[in-house]
Amino acid sequence: MTAPTNNLVTKKANPKWFAGAVSLQTIASGIQPWRVPFEERDLFETALLTRATMAAGVRLAIVTDSPTLRLDVTKGERFDDASDPQWTLDLLVDGKFHQRVAAPAGQGPIEFTGWARGKHRMEIYLPHFEAVRVRSLALAKGAALSPAPDKRKRWVCYGSSITQCRSAAGPSETWPALVARQFDLNLTCLGYGGQCQLDPMIARTIRDMKADVISLCLGINVQGAGSLSPRTFRPAVIGLIRTIRDGHPKTPIACVSPICSLPRETVPNAVGFSLEEMRKHVASAVELLRSHGDRNLHHVDGLKLFGVEFDPHMPDHLHPDAEGYRLLAKQYAKVVMPKLGFKANLRAKAL
16 A cells, blocks of 8 residues: 555655765765765766766665655766766665666656565665765655665675666666675675776775675776776786775685677777787786785686677677676676685576
8 A cells, every 4th residue: 555645754865774885975955875985086087986976786775664665866966967868766675676667867756665564675776877866765654764784795896887787677687786686795886887997096995895795897998998008907907906905805806807899809909909818918917916825816707707699688799788787697696606605506586
């Protein structure tokens, strides 16, 4: 049963509701999640900040017995004028997908309803390609409301647009979100479309975060932009990982080289770097670090994760489509997660 509109009580946004953000900016008009430390935002490149304001993997996690939830959201601060005409929010009830709501970007409130009576753990995934400010949450008069406790292992996942997953069916169906649900992990997604450039400030950010397991998907943005050469790329990979190790000396890390992109496989970019050669540099960097004692660092060849056979699910021969991201999640669960200590045959809760 849906609570009548005039029987709802509005609660101001609470920082304790948020999961998956690096930092929260609280102002009079609400709370905006950031995927970098917003207090230091002027130390990050503007192109990266454009993606870091977007709420990929960020969700509100609460426990309530309200039969209706009404979330009031608006556009948050961002660093360009681009915007999706529509944004999408997903609701999970007790870990299972329940409802997807699409609305014109920037308009709220968004209403969720239709679950069984009783107290439930609710996760509302915010739009993964939009900057969002949460103003308030309305629920039935007399209903209980508390932040959802979370003692799960924390997974930090760094990558490119292929990790941010703009073309996923919804924010809870990006491949990191699907894998996190399957393995019962508390996800922080650091997928930055076009901006996985091995920035030292990102290395420092991951170093300072809480993490029980870390994934790094490295190379495709560097190759596309020609931002690092065969001379500088491998040292940058080594430096990134070494900086992360300053804060996480024993944490399992998977370092994944680029997945298939047919136009880029053997064709050199502006600095003479093909994906074929780039994968060799990633493998070499990992092997060198392992030879220096980093036994919890693991290499994954991107072609063995998502090779040429998956190209039909990559309309631009680079980014998977919605079904491609579901397939990538299944592949990641099978190929990468066992290297991080998880059982490949773990029952799929979400996939």
